[in-house]
Amino acid sequence: MPEAPHARHGARTRVVRGGSDRAATIVMWGIALLITAVFAWILGDLIRHGLPHLSWGFLTQAPSDAGRAGGIAPILVSTMLILGVCLVVSAPIGVGTAILLSEFSARGGWYARLVRRSLDVLAGVPSIVFGLFGNTLFSIYLGMGFSILSGGLTLACMVLPILIRSTEAGLRDVPDDYRKAGAALGLSQQAVIWRILLPAAAPGLLVGLVLGTGRALAETAALLFTSGYVDRMPESLLDSGRALSVHIYDLAMNVPGGTGRAYASALVLIVLLALINLVTAWLAEHWLHRRITRT
Amino acid sequence: MAHFAIVAALAGLAGCSGQRDAPAVQGELSGRLVISGSSTVAPLVAEIGKHFEKLHPRVRVDVQSGGSSRGIADVRRGTADIGMASRALKQEESDLVAHTIAADGITMIVHRSNPVAALDDAQVVSIYTGAAGNWSAVGGKDAPITVVSKAEGRSTLELFLSHFKLAANEVRPGIVIGDNLQGILTVAGDPNAIAYVSIGTARFEASSGRAIKLLPMNGVAPTVASVRDGSFPLSRPLNLLTHGPVAPLQQAFIDYARSVAMRPVVEALYFVPIAP
Amino acid sequence: MTLLWALRFLAAMAAGIIVLVVGFLIVESIPALRSVGLLRFINDPGWHPAAGALHGEFNLGPMLVGTLAAAGGAVLLATPLGLGSALFSRFYAPATAGRWYRRLVEVLAGIPSVVYGFWGLVVLAPLIGQWQPPGQSLLTGTLILTLMILPTVALLSEASLRSVPASYLRGTAALGLSRWASIHGVVLPAARGGILTSILLATGRALGETMALLMVTGNVVQVPRSMFDPVRMLTSNIALELGYAMDNHRSALFVSGLILMALIAALVAMAEWISDERLHA
Numbered sequence: 001m002p003e004a005p006h007a008r009h010g011a012r013t014r015v016v017r018g019g020s021d022r023a024a025t026i027v028m029w030g031i032a033l034l035i036t037a038v039f040a041w042i043l044g045d046l047i048r049h050g051l052p053h054l055s056w057g058f059l060t061q062a063p064s065d066a067g068r069a070g071g072i073a074p075i076l077v078s079t080m081l082i083l084g085v086c087l088v089v090s091a092p093i094g095v096g097t098a099i100l101l102s103e104f105s106a107r108g109g110w111y112a113r114l115v116r117r118s119l120d121v122l123a124g125v126p127s128i129v130f131g132l133f134g135n136t137l138f139s140i141y142l143g144m145g146f147s148i149l150s151g152g153l154t155l156a157c158m159v160l161p162i163l164i165r166s167t168e169a170g171l172r173d174v175p176d177d178y179r180k181a182g183a184a185l186g187l188s189q190q191a192v193i194w195r196i197l198l199p200a201a202a203p204g205l206l207v208g209l210v211l212g213t214g215r216a217l218a219e220t221a222a223l224l225f226t227s228g229y230v231d232r233m234p235e236s237l238l239d240s241g242r243a244l245s246v247h248i249y250d251l252a253m254n255v256p257g258g259t260g261r262a263y264a265s266a267l268v269l270i271v272l273l274a275l276i277n278l279v280t281a282w283l284a285e286h287w288l289h290r291r292i293t294r295t
Numbered sequence: 296m297a298h299f300a301i302v303a304a305l306a307g308l309a310g311c312s313g314q315r316d317a318p319a320v321q322g323e324l325s326g327r328l329v330i331s332g333s334s335t336v337a338p339l340v341a342e343i344g345k346h347f348e349k350l351h352p353r354v355r356v357d358v359q360s361g362g363s364s365r366g367i368a369d370v371r372r373g374t375a376d377i378g379m380a381s382r383a384l385k386q387e388e389s390d391l392v393a394h395t396i397a398a399d400g401i402t403m404i405v406h407r408s409n410p411v412a413a414l415d416d417a418q419v420v421s422i423y424t425g426a427a428g429n430w431s432a433v434g435g436k437d438a439p440i441t442v443v444s445k446a447e448g449r450s451t452l453e454l455f456l457s458h459f460k461l462a463a464n465e466v467r468p469g470i471v472i473g474d475n476l477q478g479i480l481t482v483a484g485d486p487n488a489i490a491y492v493s494i495g496t497a498r499f500e501a502s503s504g505r506a507i508k509l510l511p512m513n514g515v516a517p518t519v520a521s522v523r524d525g526s527f528p529l530s531r532p533l534n535l536l537t538h539g540p541v542a543p544l545q546q547a548f549i550d551y552a553r554s555v556a557m558r559p560v561v562e563a564l565y566f567v568p569i570a571p
Numbered sequence: 572m573t574l575l576w577a578l579r580f581l582a583a584m585a586a587g588i589i590v591l592v593v594g595f596l597i598v599e600s601i602p603a604l605r606s607v608g609l610l611r612f613i614n615d616p617g618w619h620p621a622a623g624a625l626h627g628e629f630n631l632g633p634m635l636v637g638t639l640a641a642a643g644g645a646v647l648l649a650t651p652l653g654l655g656s657a658l659f660s661r662f663y664a665p666a667t668a669g670r671w672y673r674r675l676v677e678v679l680a681g682i683p684s685v686v687y688g689f690w691g692l693v694v695l696a697p698l699i700g701q702w703q704p705p706g707q708s709l710l711t712g713t714l715i716l717t718l719m720i721l722p723t724v725a726l727l728s729e730a731s732l733r734s735v736p737a738s739y740l741r742g743t744a745a746l747g748l749s750r751w752a753s754i755h756g757v758v759l760p761a762a763r764g765g766i767l768t769s770i771l772l773a774t775g776r777a778l779g780e781t782m783a784l785l786m787v788t789g790n791v792v793q794v795p796r797s798m799f800d801p802v803r804m805l806t807s808n809i810a811l812e813l814g815y816a817m818d819n820h821r822s823a824l825f826v827s828g829l830i831l832m833a834l835i836a837a838l839v840a841m842a843e844w845i846s847d848e849r850l851h852a
Contacts, residue, residue: 024751028663031655032672038718039675042682042690064345066338066564096581104575111582117839118586124775124835125592126806127684127782128813129828133595140374146359157588162772164585166727169765173734190574207730211723214681221781221810229337229360240357245683249782250360252689253474255338256499256565266686273681274674334814362814364821441705446790447621448815464619464628469705470801471790473811477692484697485706 046270050263058264063231066255067247072265074233076272078148078241079217081234082227083276085152086216087209090159095205097160098167099193116165123161130158131225139226146240151227155219159212166211170204171197206284210277217273220245244269325353326544332359332366332379335475335493336533339397339564340379343552346560350551354544363450367391370538376545378536382450392541393534396552397566400494400530401451402517403510404479406486407501411435413511420459422489425467430487443481443490444468450531451475455491458529476500482507494522494530495565522567533566596829603629603822612826618792620812620820627820631827633794637802638831640709640795641784642777645716649777650770652717653724658754660725661732673729680722688786691715696787703799707789710798715783720773727772731765732758764846771842778835781806805831 061071097115105112125133134154144150174197182192198205220243228240231247242250248265251258330340337360344356359375366378367388384393403419405411411434414422421427422440431437444466445452456463470488472478478490479497483506494509494517501507509517512528521527535549551557558568606624615630622628656676660669691711700706735758743753759766781804789801790811803811809824816824 021749021751024754025663028655028659031652032659032664035652035656035679035721036672036675039679041694042686045690045694046686066342093581093585096578097585100575100578100582104578111579113843115582115586117843118589120771120775120839120842121832121836122589122592122775123772124778124832124839125589126779126809126828126831128806128810129592129596129779132599132813133592136595137591146357157592160585160588161775162723162727165768165772166730169727169731169768170734173731173765175736203730203733207726210677211680211726214677214722217681218683220683220685224360228357229341230357231341232355240359245685248683249685250334250338252685253476254334256476256496257503262689266683270678270682274678277674277677364813364815364817367817439704446811446815447619448812448817448820450815463621464617468791469789470707471792471803471811473785473790477786480692481696481707484693485700485704487704 043270046263046267049260050265050267053260053264054267059268062233063247066258067231067251067261068255068258072244072247072268074231075242075244075247075265076268078227078234079244079272081148081237081241082151082155082223082243083213083216085149085237086155086159087213089153090156090163090212091209093156094160094163094208095167095198097164098171099198101164101168102171103189103193103197119161119164122157125158126221127158127219128221130154131222133157134222134226144238146226146228146230147238148227148234148241149237151223151241151243152237154222154226155216158219158222159216162215163208163212166208167201167205170201170207173204174200202284206280209280213276213280214273217269218245219243220249224249244272323353324351324544324547327355327357328377328544328548329375330356330358330377330379330535331361331369331375332536333363333381333533334360335381335399336379336396339533339561339566340535340552342560342564343396343557344548346557347548347551351547356548364448366536370536373538376542377548378538380450380534380536381531382453383532383534384536391536391538393532393536394549394553395532395534395569396549396557397533397561397568398522398530399533399566400517400519400522400527401454401491402494402497402512402529403489403491404482404497404507405489405510406482407506407508408486409435409508411510413514416459416513420461423459423461423466423468438487440469441481441485441488442467442469443478443488444471445478445491446471446473449473451491451493454529454531479505479507491529493565494527495519495567499565519562519565519567530567593829593832596825596832599825600822600829603819603826606819607823609826612823612830618808620816620823624819629823631805631830633792634803634805634808634827635830635834636794637709637788638778638804638806638834640802641712641716641788641804642774644709644713645720645777646770646774648713648717649721649724649773653721653769653773654728654766656721656725657729657732660729662750662754662758673726676722676725679718680726684719684780684782685786687715687719688783691783691787699799705789705801707787707801708799709788709795709802712784712788712802712804713798715787716777716780719780719783720776723773723776724769727769728762728766731762731769734765735761767842767846771839774838774842775835778831778838779806780804781810785810 058071060073062074064070101112138144138150138153178196182196223243223246229242230240231242234241248262251262337358341358344358363380366380369375370378418433427433430440475492475496478492479500482488482490497509515521515527522530561568607629611629612631615628617628618630619628660673696706696711699711739757743757784804785807790803791801792803795802805827813824
């Protein structure tokens, strides 16, 4: 007989009604275990071949002998700079567009539909096409040459669709009551957006940033043609700088004997991404959350 | 040029390299060399560039990848000072000058467990045109052959075709690959595969334990030495390309790349240094 | 009001990018379209573009089929897996385990395509090859692609699930519904919009993936007759041949990029039409 269920936030009911509920539970756990197992398999491979090459020196030295000796310090710096440019450029455009789509347009309005459709198509552009496009627009036409700036801007283009759609979804899911309450309190729409809606939409924004960062770090073909191949420590945003994913590709496929270090670099990339995600999540929880509860 | 001005202002904010602004010493080489092209040659030229920079501290050598055709286009357009190509120049490219800095032999490889020890030209042709579909037809075990060939346009493929006198659409590949290492990994993962790849890379991988073995070509063993003395029939040049008059900095770099001092660097990447 | 115009400007910039990209593709495709002609991209006997405009062959059909097959297969697999993953993380996992599991999926999203491709080439393809040679095939490509787009579906769907108001869940509990019944009957329909968006974005990613598929699909230009046949994707084709392609060959590769864009636009329009029908029905 089903017992009286307790309802709490994230309600996991204690009522089990045999058959489909139990089957569903098994399926969900099965899927999670499958994904974890595959990830463990890949990660295990990376660790087995890459760990012997990891060291403090690996993180702090410059590459030598075509990357088979030395480390990846300049490459890490270039990667972070490229990521920085990408996020600094895409975040305002992305959040702004999401706000427009969510707060200022009727759901079926033609402008909003056009923007959304363009973004969905943009999400499907092949990475190599982005690389060539970025090369033509940023490197050649705008005169930036092979540079970190060019790479970051190209990545910003790639990351925008997911950032915007995710933030928009987050904003749309904020209950209307918040907006009405803000209006009732006499707040301007700008204030409502900035102080109430955006913090409340933080989960959507966060997922967009995480997926965007992941995509940016994982991207190879686009960066090869824009931020380039030079593995020297960059001195300005206009210098060419090799991204970590490009370095991994070069070591794995182009340089004989570079496979071990390719694995090690991949491990560093994964750890880097995990760290960035942790920091982003922490920022979201503590900073935005504090803002909304204080007001 | 207005858009460049905006970008230059941004760069100014981000800080510029100061090294090139200090007054130059008489006769000392300085400036930036941009070299772009073949991804095969890029690691080699990047290494040479690093050595060159140590010799001439006021010089910056920037190497970019993107393929041989990109190198040719860039050096013609002036976007790069020197181009890199992993092949000889064609007739329609006579406006460029090629400076060979290394050679790369091409060998047939099979899986280590494959009992076949050698193949003659006719057998290779029959395998690659699909006439011999089974290893038993060329003296191996009873298993279908996985024919691995390179993508069209690649210099390795074109050398292969011209040596065995085949046309591109006569080849019946089972798998098409891009990089040498892709070919090696494919063969290492499939006991019935055969492929043609760079000798140097294959030698290195085989000696590191990868499950492949190299086949001799017409009785000549596929070694760096036999490519060097010319007895091995299949090899391609790795070239630096220039367009028009060659500036002193460019000439200095090309000469340095071809010098005896750079032989160990060439060999460290498993290419064949050119004879003096 | 300036806020509105500023936002409109930002949105125009975001939407304008695709216009620039398509314009770029068109400009680069013109030489091939002029000397080869659009019809030959469908009618020629094969793909041998290096022989030049007159003697070469430029059929993109088999590669289009390969792209659709791999991307379609990947979306079919990744949707239930990603949704299941999201449901697990939101409703079935114990609190801390769920958080770590989500971190794991987030990291999966950042693994470079070359790593997936390399792993596929060295581990997965030989395994599948033992079952049915040659190993590098449509199946291998589909599996690797599923792995790559899974995080997109999982993470975006989960965000959507999390935003279902707690009052809904309290309601289902008050009604005495089992966990699966409340998910199936209330939560999924409520989160439907976000889930569909995640599938659409994942499809885009699947169609645009280049590097990893280049290493595991075998790259033979043919219409696959079984899952185990090697195929070539339109994107792999561009990456494979661009570095060595001259003149018309290069331009032909951009034509294939343009056709891919048309494909995506068609899919997006279809998806919007379907979701409009369902949401307004």
